[in-house]
């Protein structure tokens with residue numbers, strides 16, 4: 001079946017080997033080994049209902065970046081034999097990328113350089129696109145990082161959930177309600193127009209950065225959710241996935257500890273590119289970004305658990321509840337750290 005897809009991209013399957021790859025929760029990914037290696041992906045069209053809008057966005061960005069910064073590595077999908085980067089069969093919608101040579105990705109940060117370099121890559125992306133008119137981009141997912149919508153979806157799932165699920169989720173539900181000040185701040189930010197609209201990646205997880213063998217950042221990948229948005233989405237996802245030595249799947253909550261030096265690495269890496277571009281408000285809400293994204297991810301995991309695991313890929317029953325508790329533990333740690341840090345004495349965050 002995958003062989004037929006490869007043929008449509010002009011690749012001879014008999015001289016290539018296909019291996020399942022990556023740890024994404026939405027799409028399915030394979031590495032295609034051959035004289036040249038590729039990444040083959042099946043887009044989850046239940047989630048991305050208009051994959052053409054992803055293609056349109058990527059073409060616009062590829063043209064803009066190619067014209068202005070020809071040395072920037074922008075990983076775009078390859079055209080199939082019919083010229084389109086999307087191949088649709090009865091099995092689904094597929095695309096193919098060149099495998100970036102001698103690159104690697106990670107699911108947790110183990111050395112500070114990884115956090116610095118990844119934050120720098122996201123900062124560079126934001127800086128190079130600072131003059132690109134974000135309104136030219138399609139919304140590949142409507143209201144994707146709208147915290148109000150996510151909270152409403154949680155409320156609805158709560159109203160419809162079976163009582164046993166509500167009982168086992170009690171701690172997480174109470175925590176979500178307890179931290180609703182994060183939603184209040186979000187609404188304040190929006191209504192006061194404090195944050196400029198930028199081109200935002202919207203999935204700045206650590207495994208969406210490719211590194212070389214010395215942990216220098218090579219490029220960003222997973223560009224499906226690049227759309228207009230706010231900096232809190234990307235900076236927040238960096239904190240969510242770089243600050244702690246274990247990832248969102250860790251069930252042993254005692255292992256969830258924030259490494260302060262890693263926060264410095266994120267700040268230094270991101271500011272090395274965006275330090276002169278961020279507005280005073282953006283700097284002021286830098287730590288808030290982490291709370292915003294961790295909170296939203298906890299809401300999304302818990303909502304999916306209450307809904308019966310219809311969105312995120314799971315390996316075992318109850319995994320989305322584990323993920324929600326994990327994220328809420330991380331949130332509490334970040335809040336404790338925030339209380340400790342006097343932002344005004346942190347030189348990187350001075351207005």
Ligand code: ADP
Pocket residue numbers: 021022023024025026027028029039075097098099100101103104105207208210221222223
């Ligand atoms: P998902 O949306 O499922 O997270 P990604 O596009 O992030 O899918 O791909 C999954 C994994 O595949 C990445 O974490 C990375 O390890 C690898 N990968 C993706 N694209 C490339 C590429 N062009 N070159 C090398 N590795 C890649």
Ligand code: GN1
Pocket residue numbers: 023024025026027047202203205222225248297
């Ligand atoms: C999903 O596809 P993947 O695994 O990179 C999700 C992100 C979440 C993330 C949590 C389209 O990303 O928003 O932050 O899982 N993507 C979508 O791990 O919902």
Ligand code: MG
Pocket residue numbers: 024207208222
């Ligand atoms: Mg990914």
